[in-house]
Amino acid sequence: MAGNPVDERFRGLDFAHSPEMLRMFNNIFGLHEFRDNQLEAINATILNKNVFVVGGNGAGKSLCYQLPACLSRGVTVVISPTISLIRDQIQHLNELGIEAWTPPDYQGYSDEESIDEQSLEIVCQLSKIKLLYVTPEKVRMSRPLINALRDQFAKGLLARFVIDEAQCIIEWGNVFRPDYGKLNELQQDFKGVPMIAVSGPTRPQILAKILNQLQMNNRQEASYSRWPDFRFTMNFNPTNLKYAVKPKTLDGGTDCITWIKEHYPHKSGIVYCWKSEYCDQMAKTLNEAGLQACSYHAGTTDRDSVQNRWKENKCQVICATVAFGMGIHKPDVRYVIHSFLPKSMEHYHRETGRAGRDGNVSHCILFFSGNDEKELSFVIRGTNEPMSLQPMVVYCRNTVVCRRRQLHTYFAGVDTEANSCNENAEAICDNCERANAATSDGERICGEVGISVLSERVLEVFDRLPFLD
Ligand SMILES: Nc1ncnc2c1ncn2[C@@H]1O[C@H](COP(=O)(O)OP(=O)(O)OP(=O)(O)O)[C@@H](O)[C@H]1O
Numbered sequence: 001m002a003g004n005p006v007d008e009r010f011r012g013l014d015f016a017h018s019p020e021m022l023r024m025f026n027n028i029f030g031l032h033e034f035r036d037n038q039l040e041a042i043n044a045t046i047l048n049k050n051v052f053v054v055g056g057n058g059a060g061k062s063l064c065y066q067l068p069a070c071l072s073r074g075v076t077v078v079i080s081p082t083i084s085l086i087r088d089q090i091q092h093l094n095e096l097g098i099e100a101w102t103p104p105d106y107q108g109y110s111d112e113e114s115i116d117e118q119s120l121e122i123v124c125q126l127s128k129i130k131l132l133y134v135t136p137e138k139v140r141m142s143r144p145l146i147n148a149l150r151d152q153f154a155k156g157l158l159a160r161f162v163i164d165e166a167q168c169i170i171e172w173g174n175v176f177r178p179d180y181g182k183l184n185e186l187q188q189d190f191k192g193v194p195m196i197a198v199s200g201p202t203r204p205q206i207l208a209k210i211l212n213q214l215q216m217n218n219r220q221e222a223s224y225s226r227w228p229d230f231r232f233t234m235n236f237n238p239t240n241l242k243y244a245v246k247p248k249t250l251d252g253g254t255d256c257i258t259w260i261k262e263h264y265p266h267k268s269g270i271v272y273c274w275k276s277e278y279c280d281q282m283a284k285t286l287n288e289a290g291l292q293a294c295s296y297h298a299g300t301t302d303r304d305s306v307q308n309r310w311k312e313n314k315c316q317v318i319c320a321t322v323a324f325g326m327g328i329h330k331p332d333v334r335y336v337i338h339s340f341l342p343k344s345m346e347h348y349h350r351e352t353g354r355a356g357r358d359g360n361v362s363h364c365i366l367f368f369s370g371n372d373e374k375e376l377s378f379v380i381r382g383t384n385e386p387m388s389l390q391p392m393v394v395y396c397r398n399t400v401v402c403r404r405r406q407l408h409t410y411f412a413g414v415d416t417e418a419n420s421c422n423e424n425a426e427a428i429c430d431n432c433e434r435a436n437a438a439t440s441d442g443e444r445i446c447g448e449v450g451i452s453v454l455s456e457r458v459l460e461v462f463d464r465l466p467f468l469d
Pocket residue numbers: 031032033034035038055056057058059060061062063200327329
């Protein structure tokens with residue numbers, strides 16, 4: 001990646017670890033070509049640097065710690081936000097033949113003797129595995145786990161900490177999951193153990209806050225400066241996703257039915273709804289219209305079986321609250337529809353990133369109404385949400401500029417128009433119906449930019465950020 005001299009050090013395949021790393025990349029993970037910045041992030045991780053990886057859904061961020069974990073002595077501790085995500089990751093790794101595990105809940109046995117026994121059990125497991133998955137709460141509060149980690153640390157068998165979905169630190173850290181906000185304590189408790197933070201798409205300002213919160217400065221580096229971490233940006237905005245905002249009629253269900261039947265009558269998709277009862281209602285409406293739909297939310301009793309039915313294409317459309325989707329790796333999701341205004345651009349970007357993970361063209365449709373804006377503003381007002389609804393509303397109301405360009409501009413922090421168009425405007429503007437309309441008048445407004453250009457810009461902005469205390 002141009003523009004960041006630090007990264008040059010991690011280029012290439014001339015490291016002592018490279019042959020073995022390549023063998024695992026090919027034979028265990030079954031992969032053949034590294035994605036943008038993936039090799040650099042992997043090299044830096046294996047070389048025990050504190051690393052920060054940020055990128056869009058499905059960009060291949062997990063490999064940046066999973067592959068190094070396989071090569072490292074000792075265990076890699078992955079801190080992950082939800083049990084279902086943990087289960088999915090472990091299952092996926094086990095299928096590849098990689099040993100990964102999460103400790104059981106030991107509630108109810110808290111005398112010293114049982115704690116020692118449980119610690120021993122964990123230590124025993126840790127000697128057999130490469131990746132340990134835990135929630136932030138567990139890594140901070142579970143005494144058997146902490147004892148076991150101290151034991152591994154003393155033996156030099158704690159390879160690194162990974163903070164997966166690190167954007168949650170800022171989104172949740174101060175509100176309802178305070179342990180997220182205290183993960184920096186790991187740096188003090190396990191001095192010298194490298195840390196890798198992996199974040200989904202979010203703005204540079206938020207990324208800087210995450211780094212600051214985690215105190216991820218490589219202070220031992222001779223070139224120490226305020227932000228000396230090794231940062232790698234990966235694909236932020238896959239070009240196979242086509243974004244559109246459409247007016248929502250009073251009955252959002254009809255909008256969805258019409259759109260799905262016209263575009264993907266038999267293909268898999270997600271309809272995001274604001275509340276649980278709307279999920280049930282939406283699924284009912286879609287079913288009545290002949291689409292196979294199911295509902296998924298916190299109150300769904302058999303959530304796993306609903307999710308599996310959808311994953312196996314036994315149910316075509318899943319109508320869900322935004323609690324659904326983190327860690328879902330269904331490749332053939334052809335559309336993500338928002339029947340209600342997303343809470344922020346960050347949420348929107350993440351939620352739409354669940355479409356098209358197989359790289360094929362997929363659609364992200366947002367049905368917008370001013371009433372939803374009022375309702376959501378009212379609910380958000382007074383809460384401690386670090387993300388803002390306003391840019392989302394501006395995005396919905398801006399009917400002139402290409403959707404893709406708006407997203408890029410938001411995440412890169414700078415308007416990308418200067419780099420936005422190339423000669424082949426028609427092909428590019430196929431990404432967004434607004435841009436098509438505009439280009440028919442000869443205007444060059446599409447915001448398509450090369451992924452590397454975007455990455456550079458994110459980084460440039462990132463580098464210019466003031467230190468945040
Ligand atoms: N270099 C690569 N070549 C081909 N496929 C890859 C490569 N790296 C990762 N993948 C595949 O891309 C898919 C997504 O990867 P991964 O789960 O690492 O993404 P992610 O960035 O962590 O996404 P999310 O944040 O949404 O979980 C996986 O199926 C993975 O096997």
